[in-house]
Amino acid sequence: DADVTQTPRNRITKTGKRIMLECSQTKGHDRMYWYRQDPGLGLRLIYYSFDVKDINKGEISDGYSVSRQAQAKFSLSLESAIPNQTALYFCATSDLEGLAGQGETQYFGPGTRLLVL
């Protein structure tokens, strides 16, 4: 079974609709992230959560909201979808590594391809 799962894998929606993307992980990590990927722009951070009660905005949080329902679950919502939110969305998890917590490896889900018409 995959360690990080995302649902749905593909979604087509219309402008103005509210949608939710879900992420679950079995790695036992405290840290979870939502990214979007657009051609030529790399991965951009939307929101991140370092534990259930710690949620932070990333560099492009406008138009998005999140919910950390449990350590293993982190959901991303588009309150009113618009066409420029068409992108590939990734969830990731991580834990700090090394004695000083200086390292971090992120494990990615398979991605959700979203098309907003």
Add this chain to the structure above:
Amino acid sequence: EDKVVQSPLSLVVHEGDTVTLNCSYEVTNFRSLLWYKQEKKAPTFLFMLTSSGIEKKSGRLSSILDKKELFSILNITATQTGDSAIYLCAVRGSARQLTFGSGTQLTVLP
């Protein structure tokens, strides 16, 4: 604001060639640099470089970190068509999250 710049943006080579991908960064209190390979789906982890480990090697792939000049390179020798992918560099500084570069699209032709 942390910043990661990768070059080139894209690269086309033939099988057997050696390639070098570059990643330069500006971060406050550098902690680690990570390389990922992304094919059609999610990124997969390649290497992590920290102050205590500035050179890593795995098969035909190797990476070094130059903390003085603030860059890292990813080398791939004897390239194969299966190496075609986007290669992402990410850096963690005192900011609480990783900052990713825009990636290098590598295409290896038969």
